[in-house]
Amino acid sequence: MKTQVAIIGAGPSGLLLGQLLTNQGIDNVILERQSGDYVLSRIRAGVLEQGFVDLMHEAGVAERMDAEGQVHDGFEIVVDGRRERIDLKELTGGDAVVVYGQTEVTRDLMQAREKGGGTTIYEASDVVLHNLKSESPFVTFEKNGELCKLACDYIAGCDGFHGVSRKSIPADILKEYERIYPFGWLGVLADTPPVSEELIYAKHERGFALCSLRSSSRSRYYVQVPLTDKVEEWSDERFWSELKARLPSDVAEKLVTGPSIEKSIAPLRSFVAEPMQYGRMFLAGDAAHIVPPTGAKGLNLAASDIHTLYSLLTKVYKEGRTDLIEKYSETCLKRIWKAERFSWWMTTMLHKLDKDAIETKLIEAELDYTLGSHAGRQTIAENYVGLPYDSLM
Ligand code: APR
Ligand code: PHB
Numbered sequence: 548m549k550t551q552v553a554i555i556g557a558g559p560s561g562l563l564l565g566q567l568l569t570n571q572g573i574d575n576v577i578l579e580r581q582s583g584d585y586v587l588s589r590i591r592a593g594v595l596e597q598g599f600v601d602l603m604h605e606a607g608v609a610e611r612m613d614a615e616g617q618v619h620d621g622f623e624i625v626v627d628g629r630r631e632r633i634d635l636k637e638l639t640g641g642d643a644v645v646v647y648g649q650t651e652v653t654r655d656l657m658q659a660r661e662k663g664g665g666t667t668i669y670e671a672s673d674v675v676l677h678n679l680k681s682e683s684p685f686v687t688f689e690k691n692g693e694l695c696k697l698a699c700d701y702i703a704g705c706d707g708f709h710g711v712s713r714k715s716i717p718a719d720i721l722k723e724y725e726r727i728y729p730f731g732w733l734g735v736l737a738d739t740p741p742v743s744e745e746l747i748y749a750k751h752e753r754g755f756a757l758c759s760l761r762s763s764s765r766s767r768y769y770v771q772v773p774l775t776d777k778v779e780e781w782s783d784e785r786f787w788s789e790l791k792a793r794l795p796s797d798v799a800e801k802l803v804t805g806p807s808i809e810k811s812i813a814p815l816r817s818f819v820a821e822p823m824q825y826g827r828m829f830l831a832g833d834a835a836h837i838v839p840p841t842g843a844k845g846l847n848l849a850a851s852d853i854h855t856l857y858s859l860l861t862k863v864y865k866e867g868r869t870d871l872i873e874k875y876s877e878t879c880l881k882r883i884w885k886a887e888r889f890s891w892w893m894t895t896m897l898h899k900l901d902k903d904a905i906e907t908k909l910i911e912a913e914l915d916y917t918l919g920s921h922a923g924r925q926t927i928a929e930n931y932v933g934l935p936y937d938s939l940m
Contacts, residue, residue, distance in 0.1 A: 560832030561705035562656035596933030616647035638928035
């Protein structure tokens with residue numbers, strides 16, 4: 548089998564890249580370890596920056612997102628009961644975010660690929676990347692017990708944090724930066740009307756809480772929990788009562804509870820791998836970096852990598868600009884580190900941390916200062932709506 552670009556992973560990164568390349572007439576094949584249904588069963592975040600929305604338009608898959616996604620002009624930060632609204636539109640001169648679940652983004656991309664006849668090989672096991680430094684790399688994998696070979700010009704490693712692509716970079720070249728936070732987020736999805744039209748991020752002495760949503764009838768809530776907690780220890784009743792305890796009383800009173808339709812604990816991690824290119828292989832999305840979810844940046848950072856990789860591959864195929872290949876990693880990493888900083892900062896400011904007395908006070912003062920200052924709120928807003936994409940030049 549032969550293609551121009553072999554894409555490893557059918558998450559949002561791989562599917563979005565595939566769609567953009569197909570529209571440019573650049574042939575691509577996606578290899579995915581899981582089944583399509585499994586990929587669609589994963590519940591992830593749902594706050595899209597304008598850059599992401601624009602890419603979905605460019606990919607020609609924006610119809611349902613435009614119809615069902617909700618534009619959010621602001622969100623709230625609550626500190627020990629005090630409510631502060633971050634007016635994104637006013638603070639950024641007109642920008643906003645769109646609330647539309649990642650699962651729906653993935654579904655739309657999968658359907659578009661199916662309709663356009665793009666090849667996706669699901670349940671491909673033992674994917675191995677070969678000859679990355681040569682002009683003819685290839686990928687081997689097993690499908691239905693048969694060993695297959697996919698020859699290609701380039702490989703896009705879109706296979707998430709546990710994928711094989713990053714591990715194909717020799718250890719003496721790859722540098723990994725990592726922090727694992729000593730707590731997780733317990734998330735609940737429920738078919739109940741959201742408690743607020745806008746997202747609420749709450750800092751409380753019992754721990755952080757987040758009120759988010761998927762639609763006017765579906766809510767997504769989170770509470771900070773110790774990493775040692777097991778999801779079985781959290782009945783729905785216990786979750787709702789803990790969430791209410793961390794919200795201002797007027798919000799808690801309005802909260803409509805109901806049976807959870809999904810409940811899980813996710814660890815929080817900051818992670819960056821450098822470089823993001825090795826020979827003819829490029830890493831994109833979670834394969835190269837993870838942010839804690841507090842800034843809603845995970846999916847959006849994947850999109851900015853894809854934007855860069857898409858413009859790079861388009862220039863390679865249409866203009867012969869192979870000189871740009873070396874710029875990929877540096878271009879992506881500049882924006883990634885700024886999003887890592889914002890996500891770490893939001894996490895540090897809003898969670899209950901096991902810090903000494905002086906650091907706890909300093910963090911309280913930093914948050915109080917930032918929320919009380921126009922410049923401070925502007926800094927939060929411009930990072931939340933998304934920093935501009937860097938160009939490859
Ligand atoms: N071979 C083939 N496919 C693989 C392999 C492998 N060895 N390892 C992992 N995969 C697949 C996974 O099954 C998954 O479907 O790669 C896909 C990676 O998808 P995601 O983990 O969703 O990563 P990505 O597409 O980069 O999505 C961006 O940012 O913060 C997050 O929640 C956000 O998941 C989103 C991510
Ligand atoms: C979500 O809706 O799942 C969500 C929203 C905002 C975040 C994280 C998660 O910061």
